[in-house]
Amino acid sequence: MRGKFLQFSPPSIGDAERSEVMDTLMSDWITTGPKTRLFEGQLQKYLGAPAIVNLNSCTAGLHVGLVCLGVGPGDEVIVPSLTFCATANVVEHVGAKPVLVDVLPGTLCIDPEAVARAITPRTKVLMPVHYAGHPAPLDPLFDLADRHGLKILEDAAHALPARYKGRLVGSRSNLASFSFYATKNLTTAEGGCLTGDEDLVARARMIGHHGMDKEAWKRFDRSGSWYYEVLLPGFKYNMTDIQAALGLAQLERLNGFQARRRQVVDAYNARLGQLCALEIPVEDPDVESSLHLYVLRLRPGSLNIERNAFIEALKARQIGTSVHYLPVHMQPFYRDKYGYRPEA
Numbered sequence: 001m002r003g004k005f006l007q008f009s010p011p012s013i014g015d016a017e018r019s020e021v022m023d024t025l026m027s028d029w030i031t032t033g034p035k036t037r038l039f040e041g042q043l044q045k046y047l048g049a050p051a052i053v054n055l056n057s058c059t060a061g062l063h064v065g066l067v068c069l070g071v072g073p074g075d076e077v078i079v080p081s082l083t084f085c086a087t088a089n090v091v092e093h094v095g096a097k098p099v100l101v102d103v104l105p106g107t108l109c110i111d112p113e114a115v116a117r118a119i120t121p122r123t124k125v126l127m128p129v130h131y132a133g134h135p136a137p138l139d140p141l142f143d144l145a146d147r148h149g150l151k152i153l154e155d156a157a158h159a160l161p162a163r164y165k166g167r168l169v170g171s172r173s174n175l176a177s178f179s180f181y182a183t184k185n186l187t188t189a190e191g192g193c194l195t196g197d198e199d200l201v202a203r204a205r206m207i208g209h210h211g212m213d214k215e216a217w218k219r220f221d222r223s224g225s226w227y228y229e230v231l232l233p234g235f236k237y238n239m240t241d242i243q244a245a246l247g248l249a250q251l252e253r254l255n256g257f258q259a260r261r262r263q264v265v266d267a268y269n270a271r272l273g274q275l276c277a278l279e280i281p282v283e284d285p286d287v288e289s290s291l292h293l294y295v296l297r298l299r300p301g302s303l304n305i306e307r308n309a310f311i312e313a314l315k316a317r318q319i320g321t322s323v324h325y326l327p328v329h330m331q332p333f334y335r336d337k338y339g340y341r342p343e344a
Protein backbone atom coordinates (compact mmCIF):
# COMPACT_ATOMS: atom_id res chain seq x y z
CA MET A 1 0.00 0.00 0.00
CA ARG A 2 1.12 3.56 -0.73
CA GLY A 3 2.56 5.48 2.20
CA LYS A 4 1.18 8.85 1.03
CA PHE A 5 -2.30 9.55 -0.31
CA LEU A 6 -2.27 10.04 -4.09
CA GLN A 7 -4.41 13.15 -4.47
CA PHE A 8 -6.70 13.44 -7.48
CA SER A 9 -5.12 15.84 -10.00
CA PRO A 10 -2.87 18.06 -7.86
CA PRO A 11 -1.17 21.02 -9.61
CA SER A 12 2.54 20.98 -10.46
CA ILE A 13 3.97 24.21 -9.04
CA GLY A 14 7.72 24.81 -9.11
CA ASP A 15 10.34 27.52 -8.80
CA ALA A 16 9.43 29.09 -12.16
CA GLU A 17 5.83 29.66 -11.06
CA ARG A 18 6.87 31.05 -7.68
CA SER A 19 9.36 33.38 -9.34
CA GLU A 20 6.81 34.75 -11.84
CA VAL A 21 4.22 35.32 -9.13
CA MET A 22 6.73 37.00 -6.83
CA ASP A 23 7.87 39.25 -9.67
CA THR A 24 4.27 40.36 -10.11
CA LEU A 25 3.74 40.92 -6.39
CA MET A 26 6.83 43.13 -6.31
CA SER A 27 5.78 45.11 -9.40
CA ASP A 28 3.02 47.17 -7.73
CA TRP A 29 0.54 45.91 -10.34
CA ILE A 30 -1.36 42.78 -9.33
CA THR A 31 -4.73 42.95 -11.10
CA THR A 32 -5.43 42.91 -14.86
CA GLY A 33 -2.48 44.52 -16.61
CA PRO A 34 0.73 43.85 -18.54
CA LYS A 35 1.22 40.24 -17.37
CA THR A 36 -2.32 39.38 -18.40
CA ARG A 37 -1.72 40.81 -21.87
CA LEU A 38 1.63 39.02 -22.14
CA PHE A 39 -0.03 35.73 -21.20
CA GLU A 40 -2.73 36.34 -23.81
CA GLY A 41 -0.10 36.93 -26.47
CA GLN A 42 1.79 33.76 -25.58
CA LEU A 43 -1.41 31.70 -25.55
CA GLN A 44 -2.54 33.12 -28.88
CA LYS A 45 0.81 32.22 -30.41
CA TYR A 46 0.69 28.72 -28.93
CA LEU A 47 -2.87 27.99 -30.06
CA GLY A 48 -2.69 29.74 -33.42
CA ALA A 49 -6.02 31.41 -32.61
CA PRO A 50 -7.22 34.57 -34.41
CA ALA A 51 -7.79 36.36 -31.09
CA ILE A 52 -7.92 35.65 -27.35
CA VAL A 53 -9.09 37.24 -24.11
CA ASN A 54 -8.19 35.96 -20.65
CA LEU A 55 -11.03 35.71 -18.14
CA ASN A 56 -11.48 34.48 -14.60
CA SER A 57 -12.93 31.09 -15.59
CA CYS A 58 -13.96 28.89 -18.48
CA THR A 59 -17.54 29.34 -17.28
CA ALA A 60 -17.17 33.10 -17.75
CA GLY A 61 -15.92 32.45 -21.28
CA LEU A 62 -18.91 30.28 -22.11
CA HIS A 63 -21.32 32.84 -20.64
CA VAL A 64 -19.75 35.79 -22.46
CA GLY A 65 -19.50 33.68 -25.61
CA LEU A 66 -23.24 33.05 -25.65
CA VAL A 67 -23.90 36.76 -25.09
CA CYS A 68 -21.58 37.64 -27.99
CA LEU A 69 -23.39 35.15 -30.23
CA GLY A 70 -26.71 36.81 -29.43
CA VAL A 71 -28.27 33.88 -27.57
CA GLY A 72 -31.26 34.79 -25.42
CA PRO A 73 -34.81 33.90 -24.40
CA GLY A 74 -36.56 31.60 -26.87
CA ASP A 75 -33.29 30.20 -28.24
CA GLU A 76 -31.95 26.67 -27.83
CA VAL A 77 -28.36 25.54 -27.36
CA ILE A 78 -27.47 21.88 -27.89
CA VAL A 79 -25.08 20.46 -25.28
CA PRO A 80 -24.07 16.94 -24.23
CA SER A 81 -25.63 15.68 -21.01
CA LEU A 82 -22.34 14.12 -19.92
CA THR A 83 -20.54 17.28 -18.86
CA PHE A 84 -19.92 19.54 -15.89
CA CYS A 85 -23.01 21.53 -14.93
CA ALA A 86 -21.47 24.86 -16.07
CA THR A 87 -21.98 23.90 -19.73
CA ALA A 88 -25.75 23.90 -19.25
CA ASN A 89 -25.88 26.54 -16.51
CA VAL A 90 -24.57 29.32 -18.77
CA VAL A 91 -27.38 28.61 -21.24
CA GLU A 92 -29.87 29.14 -18.42
CA HIS A 93 -28.08 32.36 -17.45
CA VAL A 94 -28.83 33.95 -20.84
CA GLY A 95 -32.46 32.83 -20.72
CA ALA A 96 -32.15 30.13 -23.38
CA LYS A 97 -32.91 26.40 -23.18
CA PRO A 98 -30.13 23.81 -22.98
CA VAL A 99 -31.12 20.85 -25.14
CA LEU A 100 -29.31 17.83 -23.73
CA VAL A 101 -28.21 15.09 -26.10
CA ASP A 102 -26.38 11.78 -25.78
CA VAL A 103 -22.71 11.05 -26.32
CA LEU A 104 -20.77 8.54 -28.40
CA PRO A 105 -20.26 5.25 -26.54
CA GLY A 106 -16.50 5.16 -27.16
CA THR A 107 -15.09 8.66 -26.64
CA LEU A 108 -18.03 9.95 -24.55
CA CYS A 109 -18.04 13.11 -26.70
CA ILE A 110 -21.23 14.57 -28.15
CA ASP A 111 -22.92 12.39 -30.81
CA PRO A 112 -23.41 14.30 -34.11
CA GLU A 113 -26.39 12.10 -35.02
CA ALA A 114 -28.07 12.98 -31.73
CA VAL A 115 -27.31 16.64 -32.43
CA ALA A 116 -28.90 16.41 -35.89
CA ARG A 117 -32.08 14.95 -34.39
CA ALA A 118 -32.24 17.71 -31.77
CA ILE A 119 -32.00 20.71 -34.14
CA THR A 120 -35.16 22.81 -34.33
CA PRO A 121 -35.99 26.27 -35.73
CA ARG A 122 -35.07 27.63 -32.27
CA THR A 123 -31.56 26.16 -32.25
CA LYS A 124 -28.89 28.86 -32.34
CA VAL A 125 -25.63 27.35 -31.05
CA LEU A 126 -23.97 23.94 -30.80
CA MET A 127 -21.77 23.56 -27.72
CA PRO A 128 -19.57 20.46 -27.99
CA VAL A 129 -17.49 19.40 -24.99
CA HIS A 130 -14.06 17.85 -25.51
CA TYR A 131 -14.67 15.26 -22.83
CA ALA A 132 -11.63 14.32 -20.72
CA GLY A 133 -9.48 16.11 -23.31
CA HIS A 134 -10.54 14.00 -26.31
CA PRO A 135 -11.62 16.30 -29.16
CA ALA A 136 -15.27 16.08 -30.10
CA PRO A 137 -16.08 15.11 -33.74
CA LEU A 138 -15.80 18.63 -35.09
CA ASP A 139 -16.10 18.00 -38.84
CA PRO A 140 -19.66 16.61 -38.74
CA LEU A 141 -20.62 19.32 -36.24
CA PHE A 142 -19.30 22.04 -38.54
CA ASP A 143 -21.24 20.45 -41.41
CA LEU A 144 -24.43 20.60 -39.33
CA ALA A 145 -23.73 24.19 -38.32
CA ASP A 146 -23.14 25.26 -41.92
CA ARG A 147 -26.25 23.46 -43.13
CA HIS A 148 -28.53 25.01 -40.51
CA GLY A 149 -26.91 28.43 -40.10
CA LEU A 150 -25.73 27.75 -36.54
CA LYS A 151 -22.72 28.90 -34.51
CA ILE A 152 -20.30 26.69 -32.58
CA LEU A 153 -19.03 27.53 -29.11
CA GLU A 154 -16.60 24.87 -27.91
CA ASP A 155 -16.44 23.97 -24.25
CA ALA A 156 -12.71 23.31 -24.31
CA ALA A 157 -12.28 23.22 -20.53
CA HIS A 158 -10.40 19.91 -20.78
CA ALA A 159 -8.78 20.42 -24.15
CA LEU A 160 -5.43 22.19 -23.79
CA PRO A 161 -3.38 21.06 -25.76
CA ALA A 162 -5.64 18.64 -27.70
CA ARG A 163 -5.51 18.40 -31.49
CA TYR A 164 -8.21 17.53 -34.00
CA LYS A 165 -6.81 16.34 -37.33
CA GLY A 166 -3.52 18.09 -36.65
CA ARG A 167 -4.94 21.44 -35.50
CA LEU A 168 -5.02 22.56 -31.90
CA VAL A 169 -8.51 22.78 -30.49
CA GLY A 170 -9.58 26.41 -30.23
CA SER A 171 -8.05 27.55 -33.51
CA ARG A 172 -11.09 27.00 -35.73
CA SER A 173 -14.56 27.58 -34.18
CA ASN A 174 -16.52 30.81 -33.84
CA LEU A 175 -15.49 30.70 -30.17
CA ALA A 176 -13.84 28.25 -27.76
CA SER A 177 -13.49 28.54 -23.99
CA PHE A 178 -10.60 26.97 -22.04
CA SER A 179 -10.19 26.38 -18.31
CA PHE A 180 -7.13 27.03 -16.16
CA TYR A 181 -8.73 25.69 -12.98
CA ALA A 182 -6.50 24.08 -10.34
CA THR A 183 -6.95 20.54 -11.71
CA LYS A 184 -6.35 21.42 -15.37
CA ASN A 185 -3.28 20.64 -17.52
CA LEU A 186 -2.28 24.31 -17.25
CA THR A 187 -3.43 26.15 -14.14
CA THR A 188 -3.74 29.72 -12.94
CA ALA A 189 -5.59 28.43 -9.82
CA GLU A 190 -8.80 29.95 -11.20
CA GLY A 191 -8.99 31.27 -14.73
CA GLY A 192 -9.75 30.67 -18.37
CA CYS A 193 -9.67 32.21 -21.83
CA LEU A 194 -11.95 32.67 -24.81
CA THR A 195 -10.55 32.30 -28.33
CA GLY A 196 -12.01 32.83 -31.77
CA ASP A 197 -13.18 35.44 -34.26
CA GLU A 198 -11.47 38.82 -33.72
CA ASP A 199 -14.68 40.87 -33.60
CA LEU A 200 -16.38 38.43 -31.23
CA VAL A 201 -13.37 38.31 -28.91
CA ALA A 202 -13.10 42.12 -28.89
CA ARG A 203 -16.74 42.27 -27.84
CA ALA A 204 -16.13 39.56 -25.23
CA ARG A 205 -13.26 41.61 -23.78
CA MET A 206 -15.59 44.58 -23.32
CA ILE A 207 -18.46 42.51 -21.91
CA GLY A 208 -16.10 40.73 -19.53
CA HIS A 209 -14.94 44.03 -18.02
CA HIS A 210 -18.16 45.84 -17.11
CA GLY A 211 -18.95 46.80 -20.72
CA MET A 212 -16.34 49.56 -20.56
CA ASP A 213 -14.95 51.02 -23.77
CA LYS A 214 -11.35 50.70 -22.59
CA GLU A 215 -9.39 48.39 -20.34
CA ALA A 216 -9.63 49.59 -16.76
CA TRP A 217 -5.95 49.18 -16.02
CA LYS A 218 -5.05 51.66 -18.76
CA ARG A 219 -6.89 54.40 -16.82
CA PHE A 220 -4.02 54.37 -14.34
CA ASP A 221 -1.19 54.02 -16.83
CA ARG A 222 0.99 57.09 -17.35
CA SER A 223 -0.28 57.48 -20.90
CA GLY A 224 -3.90 56.71 -20.00
CA SER A 225 -6.93 58.83 -19.17
CA TRP A 226 -9.46 58.59 -16.35
CA TYR A 227 -12.34 58.90 -18.82
CA TYR A 228 -14.27 55.84 -19.98
CA GLU A 229 -17.79 55.01 -21.12
CA VAL A 230 -19.97 51.98 -20.39
CA LEU A 231 -21.40 50.76 -23.69
CA LEU A 232 -23.48 47.93 -22.22
CA PRO A 233 -24.02 46.29 -18.81
CA GLY A 234 -21.14 43.83 -18.69
CA PHE A 235 -19.69 41.52 -16.08
CA LYS A 236 -16.67 41.39 -13.77
CA TYR A 237 -14.86 38.47 -15.44
CA ASN A 238 -11.28 39.72 -15.84
CA MET A 239 -8.12 37.75 -15.01
CA THR A 240 -5.52 39.22 -12.65
CA ASP A 241 -1.80 39.59 -13.29
CA ILE A 242 -1.09 37.24 -10.38
CA GLN A 243 -3.06 34.52 -12.16
CA ALA A 244 -1.43 35.38 -15.48
CA ALA A 245 2.04 35.16 -13.94
CA LEU A 246 1.30 31.63 -12.82
CA GLY A 247 -0.02 30.83 -16.30
CA LEU A 248 3.07 32.19 -18.06
CA ALA A 249 5.30 29.76 -16.17
CA GLN A 250 2.86 26.89 -16.67
CA LEU A 251 2.68 27.51 -20.42
CA GLU A 252 6.45 27.08 -20.67
CA ARG A 253 6.05 23.63 -19.11
CA LEU A 254 2.89 22.54 -20.95
CA ASN A 255 4.56 20.40 -23.62
CA GLY A 256 6.58 18.65 -20.95
CA PHE A 257 3.43 18.03 -18.93
CA GLN A 258 1.81 16.53 -22.02
CA ALA A 259 4.72 14.20 -22.73
CA ARG A 260 4.62 12.94 -19.14
CA ARG A 261 0.86 12.44 -19.30
CA ARG A 262 1.34 10.31 -22.40
CA GLN A 263 3.86 8.13 -20.58
CA VAL A 264 1.49 7.63 -17.66
CA VAL A 265 -1.50 6.88 -19.90
CA ASP A 266 0.50 4.35 -21.91
CA ALA A 267 1.55 2.63 -18.68
CA TYR A 268 -2.03 2.57 -17.39
CA ASN A 269 -3.33 1.21 -20.70
CA ALA A 270 -0.72 -1.55 -20.81
CA ARG A 271 -1.66 -2.85 -17.37
CA LEU A 272 -5.31 -1.97 -16.90
CA GLY A 273 -6.18 -2.99 -20.45
CA GLN A 274 -5.50 -6.59 -19.47
CA LEU A 275 -8.33 -6.59 -16.92
CA CYS A 276 -11.68 -7.73 -18.31
CA ALA A 277 -13.58 -5.85 -15.57
CA LEU A 278 -12.30 -2.45 -16.76
CA GLU A 279 -12.78 -0.50 -19.98
CA ILE A 280 -9.89 1.85 -20.69
CA PRO A 281 -10.29 5.21 -22.52
CA VAL A 282 -10.66 5.30 -26.30
CA GLU A 283 -8.58 7.65 -28.47
CA ASP A 284 -9.58 8.07 -32.11
CA PRO A 285 -6.72 7.80 -34.65
CA ASP A 286 -7.21 11.31 -36.12
CA VAL A 287 -6.98 13.17 -32.80
CA GLU A 288 -4.48 13.83 -30.03
CA SER A 289 -6.16 14.00 -26.65
CA SER A 290 -4.90 16.40 -24.01
CA LEU A 291 -5.21 13.40 -21.66
CA HIS A 292 -6.74 15.63 -19.03
CA LEU A 293 -8.65 12.79 -17.39
CA TYR A 294 -8.07 9.05 -17.41
CA VAL A 295 -11.63 7.75 -17.30
CA LEU A 296 -12.06 4.07 -16.46
CA ARG A 297 -15.43 2.44 -16.96
CA LEU A 298 -16.38 -0.56 -14.84
CA ARG A 299 -18.05 -3.58 -16.44
CA PRO A 300 -20.67 -4.54 -13.83
CA GLY A 301 -21.04 -8.11 -15.08
CA SER A 302 -17.35 -8.74 -14.48
CA LEU A 303 -17.21 -7.25 -10.98
CA ASN A 304 -18.48 -8.32 -7.58
CA ILE A 305 -18.36 -4.73 -6.32
CA GLU A 306 -20.35 -1.62 -7.27
CA ARG A 307 -18.81 1.69 -8.29
CA ASN A 308 -18.93 3.62 -5.03
CA ALA A 309 -17.50 0.68 -3.11
CA PHE A 310 -14.74 0.47 -5.74
CA ILE A 311 -13.92 4.15 -5.14
CA GLU A 312 -13.80 3.60 -1.39
CA ALA A 313 -11.56 0.56 -1.84
CA LEU A 314 -9.10 2.67 -3.85
CA LYS A 315 -9.24 5.39 -1.20
CA ALA A 316 -8.39 2.79 1.44
CA ARG A 317 -5.30 2.05 -0.65
CA GLN A 318 -4.35 5.75 -0.66
CA ILE A 319 -5.53 6.43 -4.25
CA GLY A 320 -7.81 9.40 -4.93
CA THR A 321 -10.40 9.28 -7.73
CA SER A 322 -13.51 11.14 -8.86
CA VAL A 323 -16.60 10.59 -11.03
CA HIS A 324 -17.01 12.58 -14.26
CA TYR A 325 -19.93 13.21 -14.24
CA LEU A 326 -23.40 12.79 -12.87
CA PRO A 327 -25.13 13.63 -16.19
CA VAL A 328 -26.85 17.01 -16.36
CA HIS A 329 -30.27 15.46 -17.01
CA MET A 330 -29.99 13.67 -13.65
CA GLN A 331 -29.24 16.86 -11.70
CA PRO A 332 -32.31 17.91 -9.67
CA PHE A 333 -32.70 21.36 -11.25
CA TYR A 334 -32.69 20.07 -14.85
CA ARG A 335 -34.63 16.92 -14.05
CA ASP A 336 -37.39 18.92 -12.38
CA LYS A 337 -37.51 21.81 -14.86
CA TYR A 338 -37.48 19.79 -18.08
CA GLY A 339 -38.83 16.45 -16.89
CA TYR A 340 -35.80 14.46 -17.99
CA ARG A 341 -35.94 10.80 -17.01
CA PRO A 342 -32.96 9.47 -15.00
CA GLU A 343 -32.93 6.31 -17.12
CA ALA A 344 -32.79 8.25 -20.42
